[in-house]
Amino acid sequence: MKRLLLAFSMIATPALADEPIVVHLKNHKFSPSVIKVKANKPSMIILYNDDDSADEFDSSSLKIERVVPGHNKGNIRLRALAPGKYPFMGEFHAATAQGVVIAE
Amino acid sequence: MIAALLIVFREVIEAGLIVGIVLAATTRVPGRGRAVATGVGAGIAGACLVAAFAGELAGLFQGSGQEFFNAAILLLAVAMLTWHNVWMASHGRQMARELKAAGHQVRTGERTLAALSIVVGVAVLREGSEVVLFLYGIAAQGGTSAAAMVTGGGLGLALGAVISALMYFGLLTIPAGKLFQVTSGLITLLAAGMAAQAVIFLQNGGWLEFFTSTVWNTGWLIKEDSITGRLLHTLIGYSEAPNGAQLIAYGATVVLILALMRLVNASASVPKASRA
Numbered sequence: 001m002k003r004l005l006l007a008f009s010m011i012a013t014p015a016l017a018d019e020p021i022v023v024h025l026k027n028h029k030f031s032p033s034v035i036k037v038k039a040n041k042p043s044m045i046i047l048y049n050d051d052d053s054a055d056e057f058d059s060s061s062l063k064i065e066r067v068v069p070g071h072n073k074g075n076i077r078l079r080a081l082a083p084g085k086y087p088f089m090g091e092f093h094a095a096t097a098q099g100v101v102i103a104e
Numbered sequence: 105m106i107a108a109l110l111i112v113f114r115e116v117i118e119a120g121l122i123v124g125i126v127l128a129a130t131t132r133v134p135g136r137g138r139a140v141a142t143g144v145g146a147g148i149a150g151a152c153l154v155a156a157f158a159g160e161l162a163g164l165f166q167g168s169g170q171e172f173f174n175a176a177i178l179l180l181a182v183a184m185l186t187w188h189n190v191w192m193a194s195h196g197r198q199m200a201r202e203l204k205a206a207g208h209q210v211r212t213g214e215r216t217l218a219a220l221s222i223v224v225g226v227a228v229l230r231e232g233s234e235v236v237l238f239l240y241g242i243a244a245q246g247g248t249s250a251a252a253m254v255t256g257g258g259l260g261l262a263l264g265a266v267i268s269a270l271m272y273f274g275l276l277t278i279p280a281g282k283l284f285q286v287t288s289g290l291i292t293l294l295a296a297g298m299a300a301q302a303v304i305f306l307q308n309g310g311w312l313e314f315f316t317s318t319v320w321n322t323g324w325l326i327k328e329d330s331i332t333g334r335l336l337h338t339l340i341g342y343s344e345a346p347n348g349a350q351l352i353a354y355g356a357t358v359v360l361i362l363a364l365m366r367l368v369n370a371s372a373s374v375p376k377a378s379r380a
Contacts, residue, residue: 042313053241054158056234060328060344063304067170067237069159075167077308079316079347092238095107 018043020075025068026050028093039083039103045076055097059088062101108256109263111238114331115231116264118338119147122227124271125294126220129188129287131276136217143221147228154229155236171309174230178302181226184219185295186361189288191216193365196284288365290339296357297341303353315348 023045024031037043047057049068057066057076068074081103090097123140130136154161154173162170235257242253278286306312323344326333336342341354 053244054155054237055241056237060333061323063343063345063347064308066308067158067234068162069237070241072159072162074162074170077168077310079307082318091111091234092241 020044020046022046022048023099024048024050025055025090025097028055028090028096030090030097030099033099035099035101037078037081037101037103040080042080043078045078046073047076048073053092055090055092057088058091059086059101061086062088064088065091105252105256108238108242108253109260112235112257112260113264114260114334115235116261117267118334119224119227119231120264120268121271121335121338122294123224124268124275125287125290126224127272128275128283129192129291130217130220131280131283133214133217135214136220139217139221140224143224144228146221147225148232150225150229151232151236154233155240158233158237165309168309168311171305175302175305175309177226177229178298178305181223182295182299182302182357184222185291185298186357186364188216188219188223189291189295189361190364190368191219192284192288194368194371196369292358292361293340295361296354297337297339299357300341300343300346300350300354303349307347307349312349315352318345318347319351321345 018041021035021037021043023035025047028051035045045057047066047068049055049070049072052070054067054069054072057064057068057074062078062081064076064078066074066076078101081101083103086101086103088099088101123144126143127136127140130139158170160169161173165172239254239257242250242257275283275286303312307316321344326336326342326344328334328337328342328344333342333344343350346354
C-alpha cells in the first residue's frame with residue numbers, strides 16, 4: 001500500500017506542481033533525481049531522508065540550504081522559478097547525492 | 105578524505121574569516137581574546153546542540169523552524185555588527201587619542217566586545233552545526249573510511265584556520281589609523297550580506313513572498329559554489345543571482361549603517377568643535 005502510494009505520487013507530481021513533490025534520499029541518492037516543476041510558480045519538495053546520517057539539500061541556484069537529519073523529513077519551498085535547470089546536491093555526500101530541478 | 109577536507113575547510117573558512125575581521129577590528133582592545141574565545145566556545149556548544157536537535161528544530165513553525173532559526177540568528181548578528189560600527193563611529197576620536205596616550209590600550213572598545221562576541225558565536229554556530237552533523241554521520245558509519253574522513257576533517261580545520269589567520273595578519277599590515285576605517289567598511293558589507301542571507305531564509309520559510317524574481321545573474325563570471333564565490337559570499341554577501349528582496353535588504357543595511365555612523369559622528373564632534 002505504501003509503495004502504491006509512493007508510486008502514485010511519483011506519477012502524479014510532474015504534472016501537478018501544486019501538490020508537494022515527494023523525494024526520497026536513500027543510500028545517498030535522490031529518487032527521483034530529476035524533478036520537474038512548473039515555471040514561474042512556487043512549489044514544495046518534501047524530502048524524506050531514509051539514510052541513517054544527516055544530509056544537507058544544497059543548491060546555490062535554488063538558494064536553498066536545508067539540513068535533513070537521518071530518518072527525518074524536510075519541507076523545501078521552491079520559489080517561482082524562471083524556466084531552466086537548477087542543480088542540487090546532498091552536500092554531505094556530494095559524490096552520489098546529485099539531482100536537478102527542471103522548471104518548464 | 106578529500107570530500108571531508110573540503111566540507112570542513114569550507115565551513116571553517118566561512119566562520120574563520122568573520123573571526124579574523126573581528127579580531128582585526130578590536131586590535132589593542134584589552135580582553136578581546138577572551139571575548140572571541142567565549143564566542144567561539146559558545147558557538148561550538150550551540151552547534152552541537154543544534155546538530156543534536158536538528159530534527160526537532162526543523163519541525164517547528166510548520167516545518168520551517170530551521171529557516172526561522174537561521175534568519176533570527178543572522179539578524180541578531182546584523183544588529184550587533186551595526187551597533188559595533190555605530191559605537192566605533194561615535195568614539196573613534198576618543199579611541200585615537202587613547203591609542204596615542206596610554207599603553208596602546210583602548211578602553212573604549214571594550215563596550216562593543218560583547219556584541220562582537222555574539223557575532224563570532226553566531227558565525228561558529230551556523231557553520232559548526234553542519235560540520236558536527238557531517239562528522240557525526242561519518243563517525244556513526246564507522247569502518248576504515250571513518251578514520252580517513254576524520255583525518256580529512258582535521259586537515260580541513262587546520263587549513264581553514266591558516267586562511268583565517270592570513271586574513272587577520274593581512275588586515276594588521278594596514279596602518280592603525282586606517283585600520284578602523286577598513287574594518288568598519290568590511291563589517292558594513294558583512295552585515296549587509298548577512299541581512300540578504302536572512303531574507304533568503306525568510307523566503308524559504310514562506311514569510312516573505314515579494315520581489316522574489318532574479319534581478320541579474322553573474323554566474324558566468326563567478327560561480328557561487330566556487331571557492332572564490334564562497335569567500336565573496338561570506339565577506340561581502342556575493343550572490344550569483346540575487347532577487348529583488350535580497351538586494352533591498354543589502355542596500356538598506358548599508359544605507360542604515362552609514363547613516364547611523366554619520367549621525368553619531370556628527371553629534372559626537374559638535375561639542376568638540378565648540379570647545380575649540
